[in-house]
Amino acid sequence: MKSYLSKMGQRTPEPPISWLMQAALSRPRLISLAAGFTDNPSLPVAETRAVLNQILRSPKTGRPALQYGSTAGDPALRKLTAEHLQKLDFQAAVSSSFSPSSLLLELKSRTRAKDEDEKIYSPGRLLITSGSQQLLYMTAEALCDEGDIVLVEDPTYFVYLSILQSRGLRARGVRLERDGLDLAHLEKILQSLKRSGELRRVKLFYLVSYFQNPTGVTTSFEKKRGILKLLGKFERAAGHPIYLLEDAAYRELSFSGRADLPVSQDVQQRVTTIPPSTLAAPGTAERVIYTGTFTKPFATGARVGYGVLPEPVFSAVKHIKGNHDFGTANLLQQLFAHALASGAHEKQVTRLQKRYARKARVMKQAIAKHFPPSVEWWEPAGGLYFWARLPGNVPTGVRSKVFQTALKNDVLYVPGELCYADDAARRKPNHEMRISFGNASEENIREGIQRLGRVLRKFL
């Protein structure tokens, strides 16, 4: 029988993440170093209860939180979030390796600008969403038609690739190196798209800029400016703006301030130079869409995210959100407004930074002890992930012997190949793995890596 589902309904398979989560739930002995869950014991139960008690202490304060709100978001939360973002960028500019004094001057003048459009940290440009995931989805809806092209890092966040696939969009992967994007490769791709007449289909570049999912890589401010410059250079030939969508989901999960931890010099250096966002890049804010989230640095169950968007994208996305849900859950928005204002959010971030820095160290020591020396691995300076590459192209995909043996031995990782776009311009690498220390306990990290190490030694 011919399918009665829409084209999108037909071409959207079950996302790989559901399968991985299901596998974790159905095998009680299994240690999942795959799922994107966060650290369970540090979820802020008492802090959240205290804030909710505050909000619900009287009908006068409680009723607005239990009522519908506006599509763009709670005005208090928009203001506090804009200030929060501004603070993050100012702090980053002070310790920036790129001309901190001129950056600070630029930021100050942009913050005080008379023209509303010039103000980069204005609540008027900020949209509150149901997790940053919703914003990623809606920007694709607002900017892209079927067959359009989105440039992504190679590898990238695999759920974003599923959005593109589901919406009938094409992805082109731009090589990612240990220190961020390969700008020469980006230029080469833009040039080849220009030559083939496809540049007009390129709508945006998606960049996971801090402690990237899946590789842990942070792209420097210089490189981010380089990307914006290149996109600008090709705009005339494209015939329309090409946006940089900066996804800063892991920005606050840096191990900064954890200098007491014995990390390698290379990581130490990367920890102390967390770059400002692309919003701070002079003269290009009208081409930047920035997304952040409150889930990763506070509680993943309280799905509130946000975005800073230039016009006309801001209005288009807001209208689309009007159709999706006409506003993010008001109670959750008020939770974050109170948590930001009272300092509870900052406290939780500091707690998580320490916790994850410790877990990352445990994982590093276990990997160094148990993985065969021929496996190359990248130690992150924040976020939740290690990235490992097997030699000689030994496959790690879902059907590979390595993956199946790991599963039999009750340990799970994310196969690297899931994080690569379907891009005919190159062969998809299939010999890597993302290993997360986010959810597993320290004991399970040690045990899980030992199990994985045993499996790897069998095949290498």
Ligand SMILES: Cc1ncc(COP(=O)(O)O)c(C=O)c1O
């Ligand atoms: C890179 C990246 N962006 C966005 C998200 C979505 O996060 P949320 O919707 O919880 O804000 C995730 C979640 O894992 C992620 O890894």
